[in-house]
Amino acid sequence: xxxxxxxxxxxxxxxxxxxxxxxxxxxxxxxxxxxxxxxxxxxxxxxxxxxxxxxxxxxxxxxxxxxxxxxxxxxxxxxxxxxxxxxxxxxxxxxxxxxxxxxxxxxxxxxxxxxxxxxxxxxxxxxxxxxxxxxxxxxxxxxxxxxxxxxxxxxxxxxxxxxxxxxxxxxxxxxxxxxxxxxxxxxxxxxxxxxxxxxxxxxx
Amino acid sequence: xxxxxxxxxxxxxxxxxxxxxxxxxxxxxxxxxxxxxxxxxxxxxxxxxxxxxxxxxxxxxxxxxxxxxxxxxxxxx
Numbered sequence: 001x002x003x004x005x006x007x008x009x010x011x012x013x014x015x016x017x018x019x020x021x022x023x024x025x026x027x028x029x030x031x032x033x034x035x036x037x038x039x040x041x042x043x044x045x046x047x048x049x050x051x052x053x054x055x056x057x058x059x060x061x062x063x064x065x066x067x068x069x070x071x072x073x074x075x076x077x078x079x080x081x082x083x084x085x086x087x088x089x090x091x092x093x094x095x096x097x098x099x100x101x102x103x104x105x106x107x108x109x110x111x112x113x114x115x116x117x118x119x120x121x122x123x124x125x126x127x128x129x130x131x132x133x134x135x136x137x138x139x140x141x142x143x144x145x146x147x148x149x150x151x152x153x154x155x156x157x158x159x160x161x162x163x164x165x166x167x168x169x170x171x172x173x174x175x176x177x178x179x180x181x182x183x184x185x186x187x188x189x190x191x192x193x194x195x196x197x198x199x200x201x202x203x204x
Numbered sequence: 205x206x207x208x209x210x211x212x213x214x215x216x217x218x219x220x221x222x223x224x225x226x227x228x229x230x231x232x233x234x235x236x237x238x239x240x241x242x243x244x245x246x247x248x249x250x251x252x253x254x255x256x257x258x259x260x261x262x263x264x265x266x267x268x269x270x271x272x273x274x275x276x277x278x279x280x281x
Contacts, residue, residue, distance in 0.1 A: 030244035034221060059281060121281040130278035132271045142274035143259055150255045158243055169222045201280035
């Protein structure tokens with residue numbers, strides 16, 4: 001019983017740390033990602049992945065997707081580990097000291113903008129269902145939505161770069177090169193997932 | 205006093221967790237440091253106005269096409 005209480009306390013602390021790190025990523029992305037790269041508490045990852053799973057469940061129930069949420073989540077896990085594996089293997093070419101743990105933590109936390117975008121899009125899908133009209137209101141919403149999407153996208157780019165930077169320790173040009181190589185195989189892979197109707201917008 | 209020293213050492217260890225970026229040229233290093241400094245603290249302060257300008261230009265170029273893009277993105281989740 002004492003053990004359970006301790007475990008529960010640890011899990012609660014992990015949850016608080018996840019919230020704290022989310023705030024760090026919003027207000028101090030560099031410092032936040034640096035702190036995250038030193039994390040060792042795997043419960044935090046469990047909470048992030050739980051959020052991802054909740055999103056897939058909601059999307060499945062609300063939009064009646066072709067595939068069940070568990071299947072989509074499994075595909076997401078495959079994508080995620082493929083991505084980490086790619087950066088681990090190629091990063092090793094430049095730097096032998098790469099740790100899988102750091103990659104795992106930084107890339108998990110870099111899912112925050114993705115989660116925010118997908119949850120918000122899900123919300124707007126029901127508040128203002130598409131297709132948008134060419135009316136003034138439709139145009140204003142479109143401008144607002146594109147601005148929001150681009151802002152989140154740029155934030156995602158920053159976190160993605162920082163995740164690679166802190167997990168591999170490589171310099172800017174090498175990271176840009178790695179990201180370019182990543183998109184060389186990830187773009188056709190995303191197109192395949194699109195045609196299989198698993199992900200319309202890549203969940204990375 | 206001991207705890208302050210420990211915290212300081214921890215902080216220093218955290219700061220030097222990776223080597224500074226080297227772009228191979230001192231001018232490039234300077235430019236990179238100056239430009240990325242703005243993105244280290246609340247990047248939305250700079251990203252949001254930049255995005256508004258970008259979207260304004262997209263609207264000028266695409267016109268009603270922006271509405272179609274929004275519809276496509278809204279189906280994208």
